[in-house]
Amino acid sequence: MKIALVHDYLTQRGGAERVFELLCKRYPQADIFTSLYNPEKTIDLGERIINTTFLQKIPGAAKYFRLLAPLYFPAFRSLNLQDYDLIISSSTSFAKAVQKNPQALHICFCHNVTRFLWDTQTYLREYGDYRYFAPLIEKIFQLMRNVDLKYSQEPDLYIANSTVVARRIQKIYHKQAIVVNYPIDTSNFNFSDQKDEYYLASARMISYKRLDVIVEAFNWLGWHLLISGDGPEQARLKSKALSNIEFVGHVSDARRKDLFAQAKSIIVAALEDYGLVPVEANASGTPVIAYGAGGVLDTQIPGKTGVFFKRQSPESLQVALLEARGISWNYENIRNHAVNNFSEQAFFSKVEQIIEQTCGVRQSFI
Incomplete structure (x- = not known):
């Protein structure tokens, strides 16, 4: 079974990136995809090859990655994942948009719905200049919400890190999510x-x-x-x-x-x-x-x-x-x-049971 691991962007080190790091360690033969990669600022992926999108070629993109928000959906749609049997995405926003072949399974570890689109005021209140550009930003975000809703239907299965996030996925994306609390070492x-x-x-x-x-x-x-x-x-x-x-x-x-x-x-x-x-x-x-x-x-x-x-x-x-x-x-x-x-053991025991039940085959590739 050929596996692809996909993350929104690898330009920082937060809770979502730590979970993705665990997935990368668990599946060492999987190919890794992301929109942007800055190895100095994110998780340690060793000698693994990191496949990026056209955004990687934009000067300063990894530093000012938040400013590229309207470009992420087309960037992930441009990735060619047709040869993969299992796609595991780790996403708070864009990675769920990747395309797959009809026979493949796409499981999305959804850390949250796209927060800056669906809870804009809370997300942007830390940025003092937001109010000056609010009318323009709102018009752009409304268009992006429609795209986010469309691509939220791509994953075959959502895994949420908590009950509250699962409820959000149901309310906004109209998709059921299985709750698996994320682990620590x-x-x-x-x-x-x-x-x-x-x-x-x-x-x-x-x-x-x-x-x-x-x-x-x-x-x-x-x-x-x-x-x-x-x-x-x-x-x-x-x-x-x-x-x-x-x-x-x-x-x-x-x-x-x-x-x-x-x-x-x-x-x-x-x-x-x-x-x-x-x-x-x-x-x-x-x-x-x-x-x-x-x-x-x-x-x-x-x-x-x-x-x-x-x-x-x-x-x-x-x-x-x-x-x-x-x-x-x-x-x-x-x-x-x-x-x-x-623990990681408890986490992957639950995750692999879900994958096994969903795929209908035992995951002998682990």
Whole structure:
């Protein structure tokens, strides 16, 4: 069986790219396709040949890849994948548009619907100049929405990373999706049942992460909070924080492992489509205190691996923090929850069962 792996663009390293990296490792004989490739900025694919589109020839395209949005659909339609029996796409936007022969199977790991088209205001609010070009952008985006809907019908099967994303796929693309929560490499995290007296928030400092809610809650409580990460909100958050809150900036992988393992709890105030940080926390044996919506509803067990707060407000977070303080956590069970449900082994066991059932043949090529 000849396999093609397809990703939107390999110009950065985020959660979607980490999942694609796992797929590339799992299927070492598969051919890799993407629109743009910048090896210095993305996942390590070793000596694998990366097949790109005509966009790769545009000077500066890999750096300013977001500006090329209207060109991605024709770029992926131009790829010739007629010789492949199985196409696995990894997409938040464009890769689902690839063409295949009628006998082939196309499975799309859909990390989200095309967010900038279907949730434009939320996606672009970080860009201050957006409002000046909004009328023109909206006209272009409306045309692109029609194309996105058309090409969303290409995959034979959607796999979503969370229930909330599956619902979005159903609502916007009118396609059913199987939910398979994405994995982490659980061996990359240190386990400790000896917790320190600090809480940890680990996130890029942008507005939707709602670190402002966390800062205000800990200002009132006076408990020790560490915040790792950086971003455009950093100066504003620092100006609000009292002395019990420490900003540690971007940390090494080694220190990040230690911070996760020794934290009393890890705090997540964002509404995430899925969210790897809560799973990473659990892999370290650490409970999570999270806003109870989105992906955490798939990954956390209230009272066992974490505590939810109902509103993105300091008061609601304080209630959850006090509740968590009264729980006798079983840190080993928290770690086992992550290993049993969100390891690579658990992930591929589910994925390959789906492929086998869908293809109707046993995947002996793995």
